[in-house]
Amino acid sequence: MSKVLVIDTNKRPLDPIHPAQARQLLRNDKAAIFYRFPFTLILKESRPEVSVQPLRFKIDPGAKTTGLALLNDKTGEVVWAAELQHRGFAIRESLISRRQLRRSRRNRKTRYRAPRFNNRTKPKGWLPPSLMSRVYNIETWVKRLCKLAPITGISQELVKFDTQLIQNPEISGKEYQQGTLAGYETREYLLDKWLRQCAYCKIKDVPLQIEHIHPRSLGGSNRISNLCLACEKCNLKKGNKPIELFLKNKPDLLKKILSEAKKPLADTTAVNATRFKLLEVLKATELPVETGSGGLTKFNRTQQGLDKTHWIDAACVGLSTLTLVVKYVKPLLLKATGHGTRQMCGTDKYGFSTRHRERKVLHFGFRTGDIVKAVVESGKKTGKYVGRVLCRKSGSFDISTKSGRVSGISYKCCTHIHKNDGYNYAF
Structure with a gap:
């Protein structure tokens, strides 16, 4: 089983611990939950400074799914793993839809909006948003885990498809x-x-x-x-x-x-286009970055008789892989969903406005997409519900649970579990 990340009272990362030890700290009220995803504890009492074992963050980039793994270089133990599903193709479809709506609007007998061509020069190294989203997703998790674990090095598979x-x-x-x-x-x-x-x-x-x-x-x-x-x-x-x-x-x-x-090489091209941009972003963290080829990753995996999955491929990246301990590791499944749309005026398929959004995002301290726990003690909706919340200014929320959507839950019954950060989580 994946280990639990721990930080001290000053939010400095400590050695990850076994889940049984984490449960004992929570039972004895010596720690509190800092993050649900990835599950992280924060100690309530200060401790003298102790030495921590350095960890290496390994990345196996992919067009649709990227493998992530935290590895102890000395013991070869995988302490945490995840598979990150990107939304690059969804972004591409959204951009195509927007372009089509704008084109049809310009051609209709409505307010004229001239196309602009003089301000469209792209800076050097520019990549389309559908590709940059993959880089940003990985960058987000590198920065997040560097705050929660004692990471001293990064390994990236520099995939090369000709x-x-x-x-x-x-x-x-x-x-x-x-x-x-x-x-x-x-x-x-x-x-x-x-x-x-x-x-x-x-x-x-x-x-x-x-x-x-x-x-x-x-x-x-x-x-x-x-x-x-x-x-x-x-x-x-x-x-x-x-x-x-x-x-x-x-x-x-x-x-x-x-x-x-006859399928196009879209996935291959996406990985090729972003590999050096990702390397540039990783070097900006000021941590030593190791790169390895896809052939070396496969050699490391087959030498140890491991299954081919995204997170195992990530653990096998680079020359730093000697022996791996992957027993009982359960990867966290991450899916990039974004933070919603900034479009204030919703349209139908023909481009005509049909609805309008409010500028206000927070309602009673909650935001649509937050994971909440609702305890309803009376009425038709009596029970406990856990899921994503859909907020309204009236205070009557909807909660999307595993068994279905529950409507008409008062904000007074809800408590936060995890705030919306643009990702869905599963195991």
Whole structure:
């Protein structure tokens, strides 16, 4: 089980402790809960300064999910782990929707709003908001954990996918527009793309071979869009047949494989675009930053026979990984949700205004999205409820619980558990 983070009365981080020891401190009233997520205790009595064991914060960046792990370098014990789910693609969809609404509004016979082109120069190193959100999410958790744990170093997997070389193996010299990238092997990329299973029979945990969808003998190329993974049995059975002939009795599988093969490299591009920006942000913490390749991460993981998960990959990043103790570690699942929208005027799908938001955010000390506990002692809603709150200026709140949404709860019955910080939490 993950250990509990502890800080002293002056908010200086101490060594993480076992959950049983944390329960004993709470029972004896020697500590109080400082944060629910990540679960952190603050001591009530001052103690003489004690030496603490340094921890290393390890990061395995991903386009959709990033693995995080706190590791004791001396013992190899993983004391805390998390998997952070990003919202970059949701931000992209929101920006597309906003752009479409503005374009339609400019073309209607309404108040004219001329497009602006003179003030749109982008600064050097600019990245779109959908990509920067990934960097900001990781930066937020690095800064937060540096305040709660004795972190003395950071390790980042500097993932390198050579997207141009993957798509065109014959590319060379001046054909690179952005310079040569040190790339992943094609096999590693295909393992990620096809979920480590045979494309034809979906079998897992067997040796997989690289298969040409359109056979080389019939003019097929080595482009990534023409490659998939197949077990030995399926590869021999297909031989040099066209895939349309091989799967003529399975039209659904044929359609799925052809659409999967032509998928754009959006995830790969997102990781490539943000890796050096993230490295720059991590170096700004003034902690020593270690970088490692994806191949080294996989070598460290397979040498110790560990499962492939985001947080285990994070623990295996870099040369600092010798032996790992991951027994009983339960990762915290983080999902970036944002802090809501700043849009004051809501619109329908055609861009016409339908509703208006208030400027006031706090109602009776509560904000929409806070995790609260409500104890109702009388009336139709008698009971205890824990969940996210939806606030109203009338003082009648709604609480979203695991079993459903409960409406009409008075603010007087609610107490804070965790204030809204733009993330959802689960185990």
